[in-house]
Amino acid sequence: MKDIQAEISKDRRAFIKKVLGGTIAGSLLLVIPAGAMDIPEQIAGMLEEDGPFIIKKKFAFIVDITRCIGCGSCCVADKNEYNVPDGNYRTWVERYVIDVDDNVYVDSPSGGLEGYQVPREDVAQDTIRDTFFVPKLCNMCEKPSCVQVCPVGATYQTEDGFVLIDQKRCVACSYCVQACPYSVRFINPVTKTADKCTWCYHRVRKGLLPACVNVCPVKARLFGDLNDKESEVYKILHQPHVISVLKPGMGNEPSLHYVGLRREVV
């Protein structure tokens, strides 16, 4: 009898423990803010940034040409993320072929979306000196020409350095498309507004890496905070590497940096 009593009281304790545990766990679920789905943050501390601008971080994007293998996974992720209409590219990968006579051939069939399956037919294989891939995307200029020319204030630069487009104000006059020195802008045939890469602003604000950075299998695309001296981008930009931006003479001061950028590309 005593044994049974002991058993019951032991069970009671266990039961109460379980109920309490369940309640606490349940209430915790309510307390934890429902962030970007239920995926852990990739950029630590972004969920604390709740103001209109990102205050604590200064983002930079680095593309490493020496690493890119031209698989096009970035282009696939980008198309999936934004449902980019066929024939338009927010990001794309160019293939550079240089022959022994230093002629440069550049192509980008369907923006690299299908990857590069076949070599260029118009260049003889035995005359090729060098081949490499160059991913292109919005340069997020510190002095953006596109913002300057927009007549309706639809393209703007936030205080944290992102150049974005107000889809409700844009009248698709295409001034910005012409003004961009890097040709990253296009008129989206579905929304009938200007469109371009945003470095996945909506993902970054929720603590996720840009879609292309997230899928790159060889770490050719890096995204990080320059205020964090331990971050990979800070280290790369403060090392004696060959780092460059595209068309530095235009004076747009891009925040997109290239590692191993070649003379033929700049």
Next chain:
Amino acid sequence: MQSNYRSKYNTHLIRIIIILVALAVVGLGVRAMMVPKDFGKYGHYRAGAIQDEMDREIRNGTNASCLPCHPYIKEMHFSGVHKTVSCEFCHGPVADHIKDDQVIAKLPKKQGQKIKTLCLRCHNQIIRARPKESIKMIAMPQHLEDKKVRLDHTCDQCHNVHAPLMWVKQARAMMGVIEEETKQ
């Protein structure tokens, strides 16, 4: 002398002034209607546009959005050399698969020759722009000839797409073959 020539009638001036004032009122009214209230709060743009951009739907997740439900794949994928390949590159965005914690559709699986096309996006040796040290390059169809298999074989008949060397290693262990490891 001069004042004699001055007209006593100034209705033409009044008319112009009335028209200008009316135009200004209409113009300001239209402007007030057309320009959003929060325009110019932070700069020459609509302040709410930042929130609009922030509210864009996240369609690609991360690997962490797939792995909790696919633990076996997780174990296999991250033990192999394909561990840096993201789930969504081959399978598609998580938003097409899960909505509000419910499975809404199956993501399409690449099969047959499409698998081969997918593999060769990265591993095609003839595209000579790939750093050899980072990934293994395969020349087709020489690779199939070397391995003495039919030329219409697809890659996934020998290689598990998640852990490409898993079956190869298992087969070698079963057959007691150790060489070839360092070859190629």
